[in-house]
Amino acid sequence: MNLYPWLLTHYENIINHFKRKKNNNSIILETNRGMGVALLVEKIGFWLLCSKKEKTFLFCKKCQDCQLMSTHNHPDWYNVKTLSQKNIIGIEIIRMLRNKITFTATRNKNKIVYFPDISQLTQYGINALLKTLEEPPKNTYFIFVNYFSYPLLSTLRSRCISYRISVPLESISYTWLKSYNSKMQDKTIITLLRVNQGLPILTQKFILKSLWKERNTFFLCIAKFIQDKNFFCILNNFKLGNIEKKIFWLCSLLIDSIKIKHDNENNMINLDNADIINFLKNKLSFHLLDYSFRSWIHCNFKLNSIPGINSELLLTEQLLRWENILNY
Numbered sequence: 312m313n314l315y316p317w318l319l320t321h322y323e324n325i326i327n328h329f330k331r332k333k334n335n336n337s338i339i340l341e342t343n344r345g346m347g348v349a350l351l352v353e354k355i356g357f358w359l360l361c362s363k364k365e366k367t368f369l370f371c372k373k374c375q376d377c378q379l380m381s382t383h384n385h386p387d388w389y390n391v392k393t394l395s396q397k398n399i400i401g402i403e404i405i406r407m408l409r410n411k412i413t414f415t416a417t418r419n420k421n422k423i424v425y426f427p428d429i430s431q432l433t434q435y436g437i438n439a440l441l442k443t444l445e446e447p448p449k450n451t452y453f454i455f456v457n458y459f460s461y462p463l464l465s466t467l468r469s470r471c472i473s474y475r476i477s478v479p480l481e482s483i484s485y486t487w488l489k490s491y492n493s494k495m496q497d498k499t500i501i502t503l504l505r506v507n508q509g510l511p512i513l514t515q516k517f518i519l520k521s522l523w524k525e526r527n528t529f530f531l532c533i534a535k536f537i538q539d540k541n542f543f544c545i546l547n548n549f550k551l552g553n554i555e556k557k558i559f560w561l562c563s564l565l566i567d568s569i570k571i572k573h574d575n576e577n578n579m580i581n582l583d584n585a586d587i588i589n590f591l592k593n594k595l596s597f598h599l600l601d602y603s604f605r606s607w608i609h610c611n612f613k614l615n616s617i618p619g620i621n622s623e624l625l626l627t628e629q630l631l632r633w634e635n636i637l638n639y
Contacts, residue, residue: 315347317479326368337453342476345513359421386417389424400432405439422451429457444470484511505580542630558611565604568592
């Protein structure tokens with residue numbers, strides 16, 4: 312099956328749940344962005360709608376239902392996102408949806424309602440949906456995706472079965488990434504995976520968009536700043552864009568330096584920049600490393616929260632502050 316390796320077990324568990332014909336046909340997939348959950352939902356949809364599926368976890372791929380799913384035209388598959396033009400699911404959308412699923416399925420006996428991002432539901436939309444979940448139309452399946460950053464209402468959670476899809480083991484993600492980036496060094500792949508919080512699909516996009524090259528250029532500027540005691544190289548690099556990402560990358564260096572100072576090298580992020588990390592570790596005390604980290608986080612907060620702020624002036628001020636911390 313064409314499914315990411317870290318999702319296969321979750322797919323089988325969910326299909327097993329439906330095969331046991333449990334009364335609850337509403338599930339919530341709780342996960343991080345960048346895990347490929349949309350593909351998992353699609354494969355579950357294929358299985359539920361396939362008219363010739365086997366007793367295993369497979370769908371036939373050949374019946375008309377599978378063909379309709381392949382072309383994204385199945386009349387009994389409802390992606391709620393397509394019903395809203397503003398990515399907001401309110402009471403009107405839920406009422407429209409309820410009218411559509413009240414009747415029997417168009418093709419087969421099953422209907423699937425898919426919410427790609429539960430945070431798009433308004434409070435009124437949730438309230439309108441609760442009764443439908445309490446007494447759902449026959450053979451109707453609800454699949455919600457909830458990203459971990461969004462607090463889920465207990466009234467909605469109590470009506471669904473939750474499946475937590477965590478970040479896969481680093482070895483699994485590394486093997487998958489290596490199959491697509493065979494010429495890339497192992498250390499680089501692991502580093503980029505850690506830079507992207509262990510999320511394999513996010514890491515692959517990071518590679519394809521050449522953000523890893525942009526990261527390397529930015530770190531060369533930091534090395535030049537350390538060597539020449541001149542912050543203009545970093546400032547000029549900030550002007551090229553992706554400021555928030557670059558501040559995150561810089562902060563990750565400081566975190567690694569704190570880890571090394573604590574003799575904890577096992578969970579380092581930037582394996583490819585040991586020289587900068589060791590310099591910061593030897594140059595700064597725990598207190599100054601922590602202060603540096605917090606000052607950059609505060610700088611990033613100002614950039615994102617103050618409308619119309621002069622970013623160049625703020626970054627210049629922050630780099631002067633950091634220069635002073637490094638005692639240049």
